[in-house]
Structures are given as C-alpha cells and as structure tokens.
Amino acid sequence: MKLLASLLITAALAAPAFSTFAADAKAVAAKAEPVKVVKPDLVKGEASYTAVCASCHGADANSAIAANPKLAQQHPEYLVKQLQEFKSGKRANAIMSGFAGTLSDDDMKNIAYWAASKTAKPGFAKDKELVALGERIYRGGIADRQVPACAGCHSPNGAGIPAQYPRLGGQHADYGVAQLTAFRDGVRKNSLQMTQVAAKMNDREIRAVADYIAGLR
Ligand code: HEC
Numbered sequence: 506m507k508l509l510a511s512l513l514i515t516a517a518l519a520a521p522a523f524s525t526f527a528a529d530a531k532a533v534a535a536k537a538e539p540v541k542v543v544k545p546d547l548v549k550g551e552a553s554y555t556a557v558c559a560s561c562h563g564a565d566a567n568s569a570i571a572a573n574p575k576l577a578q579q580h581p582e583y584l585v586k587q588l589q590e591f592k593s594g595k596r597a598n599a600i601m602s603g604f605a606g607t608l609s610d611d612d613m614k615n616i617a618y619w620a621a622s623k624t625a626k627p628g629f630a631k632d633k634e635l636v637a638l639g640e641r642i643y644r645g646g647i648a649d650r651q652v653p654a655c656a657g658c659h660s661p662n663g664a665g666i667p668a669q670y671p672r673l674g675g676q677h678a679d680y681g682v683a684q685l686t687a688f689r690d691g692v693r694k695n696s697l698q699m700t701q702v703a704a705k706m707n708d709r710e711i712r713a714v715a716d717y718i719a720g721l722r
C-alpha cells in the first residue's frame with residue numbers, strides 16, 4: 506500500500522515535467538515541419554526542362570519528333586512515375602535512363618508539373634484505311650480475344666483519368682506503336698495492365714489504334 510502510494514506520488518510529480526517536455530517536442534516539430542514543401546516549383550521545372558529536355562520533347566513539351574512523346578498536359582503523377590522508373594531501370598530505355606538518372610525527386614516533380622501545365626497540341630490520324638479499325642478497338646476493344654476497350658481506362662476523348670491512366674489523345678502514332686509493341690513483347694515491363702492489353706494485339710491492330718489515338722481530341 507505504501508509502495509503504491511509512493512508510486513502514485515512519483516507519477517504525479519513526473520507528469521507535469523513530462524507534459525512540458527512533450528510540448529517542447531511539439532514546438533520543435535512544428536518549426537521543423539515546413540522544410541519538406543510539397544508544392545512543385547514550376548519556375549525551376551521550366552529551367553531544367555529548357556536546359557536538358559526541350560531539344561527532344563519540344564520547347565512547349567509538344568515534341569515535333571514522332572519517336573519522342575509529347576509531354577504537354579500529361580498527368581504529372583504519370584510523368585513522375587515514368588521518370589522514376591527510367592532512373593531505376595524498371596522502364597528500360599537507353600536514352601531516357603541517362604537523362605532521368607541525373608534528376609532528383611524534386612527535379613522530377615518540378616519538371617512534371619511544368620510539362621503538365623502546358624497545353625497539348627492536337628494531332629491527326631493519317632491512315633484512312635486503318636482509322637476505322639482503330640476507332641473500333643479504342644471504343645469497343647477486340648471482343649473475340651478479350652482485349653478491353655481503351656476508352657474504358659483512357660477515357661472516350663483520350664484525356665485519361667488523372668493520376669491513374671495517362672492521357673493518350675494527340676500523341677504521335679509512331680511513339681504509340683513503339684510503346685504498344687514494347688508492352689506486348691515484354692520490353693516495357695512497368696505496367697501489368699498494359700502488358701495484358703497489348704498481349705493479344707497484332708501489328709496491324711496496334712498501328713490502327715495508335716493512328717486513331719493521334720487524331721483523338
Ligand atoms: C535525346 C532525346 C531526349 C532527351 C534529351 C530527353 N528525352 Fe525524354 N524521351 C525520349 C525518347 C526517345 C522517349 C521514348 C522512350 C521509350 O521509347 O520508352 C522519351 C520518353 C520520355 C518520357 C515518357 C513519356 C511517356 O509518355 O511515357 C518522359 C516523361 C520523358 N521522356 C521526360 C524527359 C525529361 C524530363 C527530359 C529532360 C530531363 C527528357 N525526357 C530528355 C527522348 C529524349
């Protein structure tokens with residue numbers, strides 16, 4: 506009984522000291538908090554982009570070269586994911602792994618949000634013969650091989666769904682063909698969903714849907 510009482514007294518004496526300490530710790534934590542700012546720095550993003558990336562992806566992120574993707578208006582989370590995976594090697598590409606390798610997480614975020622803020626220039630479908638097939642696949646998939654409709658994830662107008670599904674509308678057909686072929690052949694391995702989508706598509710279907718996507722807006 507005596508022991509219990511003395512324990513209670515000790516605890517009561519210790520309690521205020523402890524709560525003062527806790528308050529101090531909180532104050533320190535609050536002061537330290539703003540170090541990791543979440544907001545991307547678009548000015549820095551534009552500067553890095555202009556110095557390193559613009560020559561291939563275009564000054565306004567609307568690459569004019571068909572092998573290099575347009576980045577304008579793409580969802581920033583998707584762009585960051587790609588840059589991280591080029592850097593780690595999860596998305597293998599000799600050119601981009603070198604450039605992404607020099608970027609910090611903050612650089613990636615700054616550049617991605619800057620590119621996302623640019624307006625995508627529309628493109629055009631070029632293959633009259635294939636474009637109808639491309640539209641059928643985009644909107645309805647290929648039923649007899651269980652290829653799902655692209656529109657289901659990438660949205661009917663190709664704008665995608667922010668964070669989850671990338672924008673495709675207006676992208677260069679050559680780049681689209683290269684990516685779909687790379688998913689199908691196991692060269693681009695950073696999306697199980699897309700590997701499964703492309704697995705059952707033949708070259709003609711890939712060309713058709715990529716051409717349709719180039720003109721989608
Ligand atoms: C020498 C030309 C070149 C330069 C410079 C370059 N890129 Fe690329 N980039 C490419 C090519 C080619 C691809 C397509 C890679 C593939 O086929 O997987 C690509 C792909 C990308 C992608 C993937 C886009 C998507 O839709 O999946 C992103 C993001 C990207 N580049 C960002 C950048 C950034 C940021 C920089 C500057 C730090 C940069 N690139 C510099 C040529 C270049």
Ligand code: HEC
Nearest residue numbers: 653654655657658669670671681684695696698699702714
């Ligand atoms: C179940 C959802 C889903 C469906 C259906 C789907 N996609 Fe995708 N697609 C994705 C996701 C997720 C990604 C992003 C992969 C990543 O993070 O690298 C993607 C990426 C892509 C890319 C690469 C974009 C780029 O900029 O590199 C292309 C091209 C593409 N999809 C075309 C298609 C086509 C064509 C179809 C229809 C035949 C289709 N997708 C159907 C989910 C889907």
